[in-house]
Amino acid sequence: MQQSALREYNQIEYTAMTELNWTELDSVTTIWVEAPGPLRAGLLFRTGRADETLTTAGQTHLIEHVTLSSIHDPSQHHNGFVGEIITGFLVMGQPQEVSDFLAKVCDTIQSLPGDRLESEKQVLAAESATRRYDFRSNLLVWRYGTGGYGLTGMPEFGLHVITLQQLRDYSVQRFTKENAILWLSGPPPVGLHLRLPHGIKQPPPPLAPIQWTFPGWFVDDVCGGIAAGATVPRVSASTIFCEIASKRLRERLRMAKAVSYAPAVLYDHLDAETAHLILYADSAREHRTELVTLFGEVFEEFGKIDDLEVDRARQQVHEHWVGSLAPPLADRLMVEAQRAAMDQLFGRELESIESIATEMLSVTASDVSKFWSDAQSTTLFALPSGIRLQPWMGRQIPPSKVPAVQGQKVASLDAPIQQEHLVYGLDGVSVVWPNGSHFTVRYSQLAGALHYEDGCLCLIGFDATTLMIEPTLWHNGQSVCRRIREQIPRDLLLRQQPRPTSAIPKPKTTAWQRFQARLTQR
Numbered sequence: 206m207q208q209s210a211l212r213e214y215n216q217i218e219y220t221a222m223t224e225l226n227w228t229e230l231d232s233v234t235t236i237w238v239e240a241p242g243p244l245r246a247g248l249l250f251r252t253g254r255a256d257e258t259l260t261t262a263g264q265t266h267l268i269e270h271v272t273l274s275s276i277h278d279p280s281q282h283h284n285g286f287v288g289e290i291i292t293g294f295l296v297m298g299q300p301q302e303v304s305d306f307l308a309k310v311c312d313t314i315q316s317l318p319g320d321r322l323e324s325e326k327q328v329l330a331a332e333s334a335t336r337r338y339d340f341r342s343n344l345l346v347w348r349y350g351t352g353g354y355g356l357t358g359m360p361e362f363g364l365h366v367i368t369l370q371q372l373r374d375y376s377v378q379r380f381t382k383e384n385a386i387l388w389l390s391g392p393p394p395v396g397l398h399l400r401l402p403h404g405i406k407q408p409p410p411p412l413a414p415i416q417w418t419f420p421g422w423f424v425d426d427v428c429g430g431i432a433a434g435a436t437v438p439r440v441s442a443s444t445i446f447c448e449i450a451s452k453r454l455r456e457r458l459r460m461a462k463a464v465s466y467a468p469a470v471l472y473d474h475l476d477a478e479t480a481h482l483i484l485y486a487d488s489a490r491e492h493r494t495e496l497v498t499l500f501g502e503v504f505e506e507f508g509k510i511d512d513l514e515v516d517r518a519r520q521q522v523h524e525h526w527v528g529s530l531a532p533p534l535a536d537r538l539m540v541e542a543q544r545a546a547m548d549q550l551f552g553r554e555l556e557s558i559e560s561i562a563t564e565m566l567s568v569t570a571s572d573v574s575k576f577w578s579d580a581q582s583t584t585l586f587a588l589p590s591g592i593r594l595q596p597w598m599g600r601q602i603p604p605s606k607v608p609a610v611q612g613q614k615v616a617s618l619d620a621p622i623q624q625e626h627l628v629y630g631l632d633g634v635s636v637v638w639p640n641g642s643h644f645t646v647r648y649s650q651l652a653g654a655l656h657y658e659d660g661c662l663c664l665i666g667f668d669a670t671t672l673m674i675e676p677t678l679w680h681n682g683q684s685v686c687r688r689i690r691e692q693i694p695r696d697l698l699l700r701q702q703p704r705p706t707s708a709i710p711k712p713k714t715t716a717w718q719r720f721q722a723r724l725t726q727r
């Protein structure tokens with residue numbers, strides 16, 4: 206299709222779906238569309254996992270659970286979610302049901318009942334036990350550590366210790382009129398009230414990477430293949446690039462070479478201006494080397510994108526938005542309402558779908574190339590182990606971003622077979638190997654420490670370095686752990702549930718093996 210024809214076609218199609226109605230209900234910004242079907246609504250708040258800290262991680266999720274569990278809804282037409290920076294309550298039903306549900310959410314969230322607190326902590330523990338490994342969150346941990354957006358890849362460590370009062374204090378600070386927005390698929394029900402407290406409008410948390418040298422890589426054998434994550438500007442060229450990248454990965458890795466089952470391109474909004482772009486490809490373990498080589502070839506060829514390919518990608522995108530592959534108009538209208546609501550919470554200026562479409566029409570091959578070269582300059586790779594390193598992968602990210610500490614040196618109970626030492630001093634703790642490599646957590650960079658009844662300590666740094674110090678594996682382990690614990694501020698110490706004996710490790714070597722090792726080392 207010629208660009209001018211496409212432009213005309215676009216305008217007809219898009220104009221039909223831009224009827225966003227804006228109003229205010231009890232000072233809460235409200236957006237609604239005229240979509241057929243039962244009334245659907247979402248009450249969203251600008252707060253999420255990235256607003257927590259390691260020691261409070263999980264509290265927003267707990268607020269969401271406690272709130273929903275105290276709302277009686279036999280028809281189960283409601284739900285909730287906690288995202289990186291947005292928490293939402295969703296409902297579908299007759300206008301009166303929707304109205305009752307939203308009013309109840311507002312009433313409950315500002316005076317959280319305590320009767321379900323402990324049960325919901327247990328439910329969350331069960332939920333996290335079923336949560337599967339997610340390479341997207343893991344990429345965020347490697348980029349942002351254990352603060353802000355990196356927290357989405359960390360366990361909800363704050364759940365055990367949180368009190369009802371702490372939860373209530375946090376709730377009234379975050380779930381306010383200024384941080385809320387409501388979207389609906391029809392006009393707001395008559396008599397709907399959103400009784401929320403006033404508060405301070407919260408901007409998205411800053412994007413503060415702990416890693417500055419890109420491209421870089423780390424080993425990830427759990428993701429089942431290779432993943433590349435980059436932080437990119439939210440521009441029209443991204444849509445075209447994602448379409449091209451997805452097609453090229455699929456054609457090369459799945460269709461032509463048959464090494465990958467589900468190569469994917471993902472694009473997640475982080476804040477008003479930035480998104481997280483992820484390219485991923487899986488493979489059987491025996492094909493990992495070939496997978497990485499082919500992925501690298503596709504990766505390097507993104508440097509060559511021409512106008513014809515951009516045009517084809519544009520038409521494909523158009524087909525998905527409003528063409529033959531587009532969802533029904535009612536769904537599109539709702540997506541529009543949700544997009545407007547999200548942008549409002551992100552603090553992003555709302556762009557009409559027509560202007561997004563017009564912008565997309567003007568994207569050229571050189572815009573897409575520029576987008577790609579920006580992306581490359583922030584890329585982190587999750588690589589399988591044992592592969593040959595290539596220049597496009599950049600440099601390995603060191604396990605710890607802080608220097609090792611000086612202090613008391615403690616030998617392993619498996620020494621000399623295990624040659625690393627534990628070093629602890631006034632500044633923190635390191636585990637150091639004879640070649641100089643180390644894992645270090647400095648107290649000035651301590652995000653939190655898990656403390657088990659059996660004496661074990663797990664120190665976690667802001668750079669996500671995790672040091673598990675097992676008293677059963679080091680000389681004088683109990684007293685070493687006690688002395689380290691004394692250095693940790695109380696508010697960073699998280700008492701854990703007792704561990705079963707089977708979970709406590711023992712030295713792996715026998716006295717005879719260690720004796721033999723000492724003889725051979727002389």
Ligand SMILES: [Zn+2]
Pocket residue numbers: 266270332
């Ligand atoms: Zn949940």
